[in-house]
Amino acid sequence: MRKNTFGDCLIAGGIAVIGMAEAWHLAAVFLKLAFTDCARLIAVSLSILLVLGTGFLIAGRKRIFAKDGRKTSTGVRGQLFYAAFVLMAVAQLIFVGIGNATYRSGDMMVETVESFLVSDGIYQVNPMTGMPYAEGMPLRLKILCLPTLYGSLCRWTGLRPALVIRTLVPMAVLLSCYVSFSVLGRTLFPEDRQKRACFLLLTSLLLWVGAYGYGMDGFNLLCCGWQGVAIRSGVLLPWTLSLCLRHKWFGAFLCVLAEGSIVWTFYGCGICLAVTAGMAVAQLLCGRQKAVGKGEEAK
């Protein structure tokens, strides 16, 4: 599957939102802009992005939504799989919405956003106490854009940071995760809708099951879905894998940049880069083995 699907466009749009937020966040941090101004600039930029994105989708609708003639039908079993998957996903959304299993140890996103909104500045006060910083904070964390993006959402909507961060954002991330896994399913099973449905169902089941332990994909998405690591493991990495399998390296590079904007990495070298590099080497080795095999056959 070489062509870009609607799912690809959605995730690329999400990455563009992260990129936009990161650019204005950095501008606000280094130019010491007021948070209200930064939120306003992000709003204007996202509106432009939305218009451009919609225009792009309309212009390319024939290509993006084109039906692939080779596909098999979903079949009754496939439809059952899809129905079960939808039920599981809705149950997970309700689980996130109830918020009983929220894990906040070692995380201060809500306090950070509260402090942005109250002080009308980015990292002007220590989120833990509300007092001015005595020694400051590490630059490697200061450059991450998620608090500014979430704070902007709160500023535009007037909703409380706890509601936006603990409930609405994790729901959106969970849905994006399924878009990402759906694209990966299309890549793994390009001609078999039934297998794709089964793949999605099993993915949702594994996410449920994985909610047991700190650091697991399911735990990240269902218990702390607002964190950068949850977006990385649920949205960026499945999409990166799909892109690598389709040899779309520019898209994978965008994932590397997005990860660097939301997660503390080793000077920008994060998991997306490692996965992309690993997959590139693996494909190189497999390609070489195939070539050697063909050469031997020819002899």
Place this chain on the structure above:
Amino acid sequence: MTELLRNASLGWADYKGSGKLAILLLAALMYLWFAGKWRKQKALVLYTTVAAVCCILPVTAALLMLYQTKFYDYQWIWSIVPLTAVTAYGATLFLEQQWRDADGGGWRKALPVTLLLLLAVLLCGNLGGNGEERAQKNAEKAEGEAVVQMIGEAWPEEDICLLAPRKILEYAREADGRLRLVYGRNIWDPSLNAYAYDTYGERETDLCQWMEWVEQAAGVWMPEDDREEMLATLEERARDAVDMGVNCILFPAGVPVEMKERMEAALGTKAQAFGDYIAFVLF
């Protein structure tokens, strides 16, 4: 007997609650390799196998932790392994193989195999296993947030710097960003200290320790040595708090009357009833 059953269920919850999805991934990889299913996605299966082995072997795992800035715990290196994707991929191929002949009566074999696989996957998790702990935390959170909301409603115009028991301070800045604190929850959750260079001095840690004693003093029992030290340092801690800018102090309502009177004298203000707490307000 009830206690025995409870312990047995908690023991089982603990037993099944650690790291079995990684085992499921290894099973999926073995299936992909030995059943010849790796051929369609060679690169993915090869990469996942190598990445999983690197996470298991101590030396390569340490290198991966170095790559991840040493800030993250061990389990985060598993992010490099597409665990969910490859496990789901292997399971999909396995189920497809079982159901291939289902229409010709093969469902009699496929159905039990599918159910067994489902059971195996479910047993890898721990859904609802720590429900009791979660319920307790949520109750504490609801109480903390309710008290903070009451403070905001009681003195909406004031710039409040709060000193209160831990279960209130834990949620104070989340519930109302206008509240200032002399120490936040990073004083008892050290993992939060990675987000700033600021550290707490002796006065803040002493005050935190003293507030914990105050909470205990409102309970049924506390060690005698702690009680003596708490009472001996009461005026000093009250003075420290005011010096640091505190203008609202909450004590549990159950503290001894002597403590309440000494605080009133030290702060020059009358205690006010405030739900399950008493408040010493300096504005």
